[in-house]
Amino acid sequence: MAPSPLQLQVPASASALHGAHMNGGEGDASYAKNSTPQRRVQQRLAPLVEAAVADVCRDAASVPRSIGIADLGCSSGPNTLFLVSAAVDAVRRRCAAAGATCPELHVFLNDLPDNDFNAVFRQLPEFLRREQSRRELDAGNVLVFGAPGSFFGRLFPAGSLHLVCSSFSLHWFSLVPRELAHGELVNRGNICAGRTSSPAVIDAYTRQFSRDLTLFLESRAVEVVAGGWVLVSLKRRSARDPCSEGCAMYDHPNSILNDMASRGLLEAAKLDSYNIPAYEPCAEEVRGIVDAEGSFKIVGMESYETAASVGTAAVTACDPAGFARTMRAVHEPMLARHFGAGINMDEFMSTAEGHFGRLINEGTYRGALVHVLSLRRKCKF
Numbered sequence: 001m002a003p004s005p006l007q008l009q010v011p012a013s014a015s016a017l018h019g020a021h022m023n024g025g026e027g028d029a030s031y032a033k034n035s036t037p038q039r040r041v042q043q044r045l046a047p048l049v050e051a052a053v054a055d056v057c058r059d060a061a062s063v064p065r066s067i068g069i070a071d072l073g074c075s076s077g078p079n080t081l082f083l084v085s086a087a088v089d090a091v092r093r094r095c096a097a098a099g100a101t102c103p104e105l106h107v108f109l110n111d112l113p114d115n116d117f118n119a120v121f122r123q124l125p126e127f128l129r130r131e132q133s134r135r136e137l138d139a140g141n142v143l144v145f146g147a148p149g150s151f152f153g154r155l156f157p158a159g160s161l162h163l164v165c166s167s168f169s170l171h172w173f174s175l176v177p178r179e180l181a182h183g184e185l186v187n188r189g190n191i192c193a194g195r196t197s198s199p200a201v202i203d204a205y206t207r208q209f210s211r212d213l214t215l216f217l218e219s220r221a222v223e224v225v226a227g228g229w230v231l232v233s234l235k236r237r238s239a240r241d242p243c244s245e246g247c248a249m250y251d252h253p254n255s256i257l258n259d260m261a262s263r264g265l266l267e268a269a270k271l272d273s274y275n276i277p278a279y280e281p282c283a284e285e286v287r288g289i290v291d292a293e294g295s296f297k298i299v300g301m302e303s304y305e306t307a308a309s310v311g312t313a314a315v316t317a318c319d320p321a322g323f324a325r326t327m328r329a330v331h332e333p334m335l336a337r338h339f340g341a342g343i344n345m346d347e348f349m350s351t352a353e354g355h356f357g358r359l360i361n362e363g364t365y366r367g368a369l370v371h372v373l374s375l376r377r378k379c380k381f
């Protein structure tokens with residue numbers, strides 16, 4: 001067979017394996033309509049975006065000829081453009097203050113190929129119109145690109161990015177740990193590294209997190225310029241031992257699914273083989289992996305707990321139905337892939353509402369535990 005004249009490099013896709021993308025569209029069950037808690041986490045990253053841009057554009061002489069900005073795990077909906085918009089605005093203000101011409105801005109939006117990129121692209125004309133109409137600042141040129149693929153591998157040209165943001169996405173894995181996916185380990189009663197998981201299961205999750213975060217860092221190390229920034233938020237637990245945790249976010253889907261199985265609404269054996277490709281690391285683990293990989297310096301790391309409420313900034317409430325909708329928007333694609341017709345989403349929703357209602361009444365509902373990290377690409381000497 002004649003050799004192909006063109007070798008295309010297709011970024012490795014994790015979504016085909018585990019379906020860890022969010023619900024698309026703009027309907028009641030969509031991520032677009034149910035992602036306010038995640039927006040609050042993005043708001044925590046916004047000042048770090050400002051600081052990173054101030055560093056990249058320190059003075060007129062240091063402003064690069066073009067600036068590459070990427071959001072990794074951008075999803076679809078109002079959160080998709082939040083951080084890149086903050087970055088574009090910050091560059092413009094910074095250039096105006098420094099008396100520099102605003103450079104061309106290259107904005108890359110990445111997510112898994114099954115993400116609703118059609119919805120993302122439909123948002124772009126409005127975004128670009130808004131950017132172009134801001135005549136009070138030197139507009140520069142903003143060019144936006146979609147980058148479907150897994151961030152656990154190369155996505156962008158070498159040395160093309162000055163700022164990478166990734167909010168609430170890096171706790172997802174590239175795949176379910178092999179031992180669990182192949183049934184060598186059974187994680188009965190848990191859907192991830194949970195309170196009653198065996199040490200072997202916890203080890204499998206810990207190792208997968210380490211492998212994946214290392215891959216993420218190695219890939220970004222090639223793509224981010226020396227002195228460039230990677231800003232990340234991800235779920236966390238407060239101690240290495242999952243049994244010592246007061247509350248982990250994945251306890252919620254775990255309780256809901258086990259409750260459904262106990263009432264015969266879900267096949268128990270099918271639930272035993274359901275493990276989600278996600279993990280909540282403690283600060284010590286994250287630091288250890290970043291330091292061992294060696295390409296980035298941890299400039300800041302904050303670990304905090306989000307407010308236990310949903311809704312807009314103006315109207316916030318502990319709303320069991322809102323929590324249930326957010327849970328559905330995140331978990332439905334994975335549940336559908338594993339259980340198929342074996343799961344009734346109406347039953348899932350009413351069980352979830354009951355679960356959150358109980359926790360709220362008892363006063364035991366807690367917000368998510370989150371790490372926020374700012375990493376700077378070390379200079380290569």
Ligand SMILES: C[S@@+](CC[C@H](N)C(=O)[O-])C[C@H]1O[C@@H](n2cnc3c(N)ncnc32)[C@H](O)[C@@H]1O
Pocket residue numbers: 014020021022035038039042072073074075076079080110111112115149150151152166167168169172173174330
């Ligand atoms: C909870 S959402 C967060 C979305 C958005 N950043 C926000 O703050 O609202 C996590 C996103 O990460 C994406 N994701 C998960 N694993 C990924 C991977 N390996 N590569 C790219 N995106 C991934 C999911 O598809 C999903 O859209």
